[in-house]
Amino acid sequence: MPLNYSKWDNLELSDDSDIEVHPNIDKKSFIRWKQRDIHEKRDQRKAEKDALRAEIDTNNALAPRLDELVQHTKTEGSAYYSREVAKLSAGRQERGNKDGPDGPTTDDMILSLLLQIQQQDNVKGKTGDDLDQLLVSELEGHKQKLAARQTQINFELEQMEKEDSKKITSDGIREGWNSGYVAKAEPEPQPKPAADKGKKKAETVIETLNSPSASTSKVADADDDEGDDEDDNIPEADDVMRQFANLPSCVPSSIPLSASTLPSNFDTAKSLNVGAFETALQFLSKHKILLSANNNTTDSLLLEAFNAQIASNSSLARRCVEKALMIQYCNKLGPDGVNLFFRRMVGSKDGRASVVYLNDVLATYSRIRDRSKALSEQQSSSGAGEEQIQLVAEDENTVIGFEIPDGPPPEVIELEGEAKEKLDPEAVKAWLQKRWDIFTGFPEEFQEALKSKDLTKVNKVLGNMKIDQAEEMVALLDQAGILNFSSPEVRDETGR
Template sequence: MPVDYSKWDALELSDDSDIEVHPNVDKRSFIRAKQNQIHQQRHDRKHRITTLKYEKVINDGLLARIDALLKSLQAQGKEVEGKTEAGDVDEVVFDCLVDVSSDGCLGEDSPPNPPEGVHTSEQDQPRYSKMMGALVDQVKAEVDKSKADGPARYQAFLKEIGEHGAKVQGLQKQLLAELNKLEREEGNKITSESIHTGFSSSHVSKGAPPPATAAAAKTAKKPSVQPQLLNASSAAVDLGDETPGSEADIEDAAPGEETGDDDDLEASPLAKRFGSIPFGDYQASLRFISSNPDVLAEHETDGLLVEAFNGQSNAKTTRDEEYARQCVHQALLLQYCRQLGKDGVGLFFKRIQTPNHQARKLFLDDVGSTYERIRTRTAELNRLKEEEGEGGDREQIQLHAVDPNTKINIVTPPALSECTSEDEVTARKIFDTFPPGLQRALASGSLERVNEVLGKMSVDEAELVVEQLGEGGMLSLEEGVIDATTEEGRKTMEAIERSGRMPGDEAAGGGRVVEELADDADEGEGGVEGEGKVVEVEEMD
């Protein structure tokens, strides 16, 4: 297989190149001179490429303004109809020129500074507005030679400006062709500047991340609570659809616990002052932003939207609703100014104050739709809050002993693997059907916690739970808690089974476990305190 040496064709002349020279010419000197020539050509080529790229940017900006001027002149053609004086036609042309020169959409009026070594003979690069003014002056001189008036003079302006634009486009095509040619020549040869690192990799062992601080933990988002079953064997038990009693498995949040950073978001005093500017007073808004540019920060926009939401939630009068709408307007005003870029403030206020401008209509429609969403959402939340307030007076099931000297205790059935009788198995199966929150409350042996869980359930569901507690023998009238999972608890249970009565029944004289159907309503203004009724659940001898 022949060896391919074509990849070496891209190498420039070097000191060890095998070339033949005239016997009267020193080979080393010839190679040195040739290298200097190559280096000079390379330098000139780089300089020319940099110059052409800069001129391309200038020409692009000029072409954009010429096209904008032509479009503006074509749009204003109807205003020239009926005008015969040359001065009237010239006035329309110069008005279009002023509009194009002040249009911020075309970019900065000042061209970018030239790179080092490019156009060093020129003192300052003229502004685009000055270039366009010079172009219109040249066009006017050509039009004056034609001595046309009225619409004919206006058409002459359009024709001459279009020809100038075509000339610039032709120069731009020649520039691009030369630039592409020089860049191809630059890439044909391998030079020291074209050498670069193809791949580099390193590995740094990082230490363990520092533990989260208390402040960070406080402001972190609270993870969703997933209920954990205390007994794995009942994981496959189908508990049916979710019921109101499922709330019994939700732990209350710790006092002072934060749900996230967004809860602390509120409008700053600076944002509130900006939000108090009347709706539509754009001059006052512009003066405020010019004096306080910090108000353009994103968090100020968020704060104003929160202020609008809170204001609409607490609105009692039409004036309060207008304030909420005003805050939405000012918040979106800041957002639009920020999104329009570096010159967004000037561009926004120029367009918003132009009558019948499409941008003005879009902005006001956005304000209206945003406010409508806030108004709808706050109305829905207020309605839900009122329904919750009305539903607060609901009945609850609570466990209490009839005899004040008797205490209700709870028997926790042992695990299925440790059950020694059929009754214990039945009790454990009933226990496993309870929600995890109720299981934890029963395992704690605290009647208060059990009543707290029952209070979160509906009356029907709580009555069913109390009935199941009685069937499973998990309620007793003995001091303390009988835990059948311990040795002492088993002995106590055996004594109960032999005697047929609970310890302490002889001293206490018996008792009854009752459920109290209580009304949560407190005596309020104009209200009557709810009466509770006691319903006997199980009587124990």
């Protein structure tokens, strides 16, 4: 069967190409020159494609802005058009009439288009409805031009991609088959970093499964000053741990959440939830990562239990404790601890092992419940130290005042002196209107405090606000120029 070499016809040039060159020209040098020319042209095409893609992104950003301009100009007329020009001009002046880091911004392009339309001969001198219709017509015309340009760019880019795909290049090389590849099962998620061994961590110690002393669980005392630091070293429960905790509870539903031990008449043969133990065993057989010593599953689930109890989710908290101790029991029982644990839980005739385990769960959960209750009471009794935002002058001789706008700007703004040459009346009017809108947008209580021009009253209202809201109010004060100076001597002071 003859071999087919036709696919190599798409190779632009190779070192052994059959090329006829002039006798005075070295063939190898000629091939290198030709290769360099090919690479230069390829880089040029790549740059052109990148430029076209960038233009597509820009047009995608401009298209909705043009739609908005057309829609609002249709409904509001030239008044909206003028306001938009004033707003965009003011924004560019705030940047010092400079482009953005990547060139003109979308706002700059829209402003340039609006000014260009204003300067057209057919627009100058028009007023009323004629001006409104002409502005809408011009905007729709530019919108159609943008859509046509976008179609042209997409076609050009498609043609360039198609042309490049005809040639075999190093950019198109992909690994198709590798004899060294062996299909492997998906690895388990990487365990979270272990907590610092030098510090204590929440743990439960079991000496012997069937010993009465097994119910002596040692949970780190949350009253210690280092409690918060210890919690920082315990990794949060991941999704697999949370799925494990949400499995059906092994504690019988007849046992109330307030119980700290099983009732004396508890009968394991009748009341033990065997199905819940079997479900947990199946889950652990699929997620062995939970049993890894470096995964800190027990500590993470105990922390999850504490957080759930703080959030008043008692049933989830007890399930987390139950699954945390289950993992610890399995690890303490040695290499075959999982099978040994579940065999003793559901296969023991006397049921003593399951009683020990369930009592340990109830006792550990009771300690977490009591501790979270004590913390909640402590926080509610000492809730007077909330953070506040206050306006404070660093210099004792500095007086903080407030410049309150008297009302909305007049219909006609008349400028005098140098301001007449440097400022646009429409931009000034837009700024005054924005200043008034910011002031009227404040809560009524805050407006009254500002009108009094009393710093104490203003700080009192700020102190009653949430931190985020107060920070927003201070930022708006500065933005609207209501603070009569903007020197760094005024700062936001957060205190308790």
